[in-house]
Structures are given as C-alpha cells and as structure tokens.
C-alpha cells in the first residue's frame with residue numbers, strides 16, 4: 001500500500017484523514033468527483049480480488065473506507081471517518097445531529113416514493129388509517145405517513161422491496177425509483193414522491209470545526225460541484 005513520505009502538520013496532529021464511500025451503485029459516479037477533489041484511491045481499490053476495506057489514497061494523504069451505504073453515515077456521524085459520500089435518502093433516514101451535508105454532488109439522482117400494486121389486491125391487514133409498508137427506510141416512511149395522520153407499520157427489508165405486495169408481506173412499499181423500470185417489472189405503480197434524492201458530501205461536525213483538512217476538503221468538493229453545474 002502507498003505510504004505517505006512525510007506527514008503534514010495536521011496529519012501528525014489528527015492522524016490520516018478518513019473518507020468513507022458506499023460500495024454500491026453511487027461509487028462509479030463518485031470516483032471522478034473524488035478525484036477532482038484530490039482523493040484518488042490506490043490501485044488495489046479497483047482489484048475485485050482484494051478483500052481489504054480500507055485503502056490509502058495515491059498521495060498517501062488520506063484513507064478511503066469502502067462500506068455499505070447506510071454505514072457511511074454512521075461512520076461519519078460517530079467520527080470514525082471525518083467525511084464521506086452518501087445519498088440524501090440515507091442522511092434523512094438517520095437525521096444524525098453530528099452530520100453536516102455541505103455539498104450536493106449532483107450524482108446518484110433518484111427519488112424515494114410510495115408504490116402499490118397496479119391491480120388492487122385483497123389484504124388481510126391494513127385499512128385507510130393503518131398501513132403495512134415494506135421498506136429499507138422505516139424512519140422516513142413513518143414520518144411521511146404520520147404527517148398525513150396515518151399510522152404505518154413498517155416491515156424493514158434490505159432489498160427487493162418490490163416483492164412484498166405480491167407475496168402478501170405488505171400492501172405498499174417505500175423505495176428508491178429512478179427509471180421506474182423495477183416497479184413496472186413487478187406490477188407496481190408509484191403513488192407519491194416522498195423526496196428527491198442525490199448524493200452529498202458529508203462531514204462530521206466536530207471534525208469540520210477542529211480539523212483544517214476537513215474545511216479544505218469541503219471547499220475542494222464545493223469548487224468541483226460548482227464547476228460541474230456551470
């Protein structure tokens with residue numbers, strides 16, 4: 001692995017800057033944005049046979065952690081990483097007070113929506129004021145329905161939510177939608193949009209205040225996103 005030849009004063013004081021990225025679908029879009037901000041992972045990061053989860057950057061100035069999308073927010077909120085990239089869906093689901101999302105990166109665009117079967121199905125549960133909803137986002141889902149005076153019983157799934165209605169697990173789902181192809185292929189229709197989603201740079205609040213490298217990183221990401229938007 002690449003090692004830093006000399007430590008900067010901030011690195012000696014704080015240790016290496018730790019940046020967390022999701023291993024899933026945002027990653028391909030995130031890598032060029034990170035490169036613009038000076039974060040280029042060492043070549044082992046791209047080696048599918050390599051089972052490491054932590055990688056040096058090419059210049060040795062930072063480490064990049066590759067974790068599950070939801071865990072990026074947790075690592076950063078608890079200060080295990082100073083910064084990272086994650087979808088606004090995940091940020092809103094957790095609502096961690098220690099997490100700031102200062103830059104919208106304009107990637108990973110989709111929406112979080114409610115969907116139900118195209119053909120009405122008879123369910124043995126649920127009525128107008130009590131719904132059962134399958135979702136990876138119980139926090140956002142409960143809050144959404146609560147705002148409408150509806151009590152939603154959330155069944156937490158980690159994927160393949162679209163199967164829930166046809167299997168009788170739940171009458172509706174709350175999931176991410178982009179092209180709408182997955183809903184259509186599974187006989188579902190989108191009925192409400194809860195929020196528009198895009199990936200954000202996130203930083204730990206305390207690290208942003210105390211570690212000058214974090215503020216500098218935010219400025220580099222901000223400059224990159226303004227360049228892309230122009």
Ligand SMILES: Nc1ncnc2c1ncn2[C@@H]1O[C@H](COP(=O)(O)OP(=O)(O)OP(=O)(O)O)[C@@H](O)[C@H]1O
Pocket residue numbers: 022023024025026068069070086087088089090108109110158159176177178179197198199
């Ligand atoms: N269809 C989509 N189009 C665009 N962006 C999406 C889409 N689906 C998900 N995303 C964004 O990508 C993020 C990660 O999505 P996904 O659930 O596929 O990740 P993952 O890293 O495979 O997660 P996990 O490992 O927890 O299953 C989401 O939080 C969302 O912000």
Ligand SMILES: O=P(O)(O)OC[C@H]1O[C@H](OP(=O)(O)OP(=O)(O)O)[C@H](O)[C@@H]1O
Pocket residue numbers: 025158159160161175176177178179180181182183
């Ligand atoms: O509207 P579409 O363009 O069809 O995209 C929507 C699908 O994308 C996401 O799943 P993903 O492919 O990331 O797989 P997952 O179920 O493992 O999260 C999401 O959970 C939907 O299933």
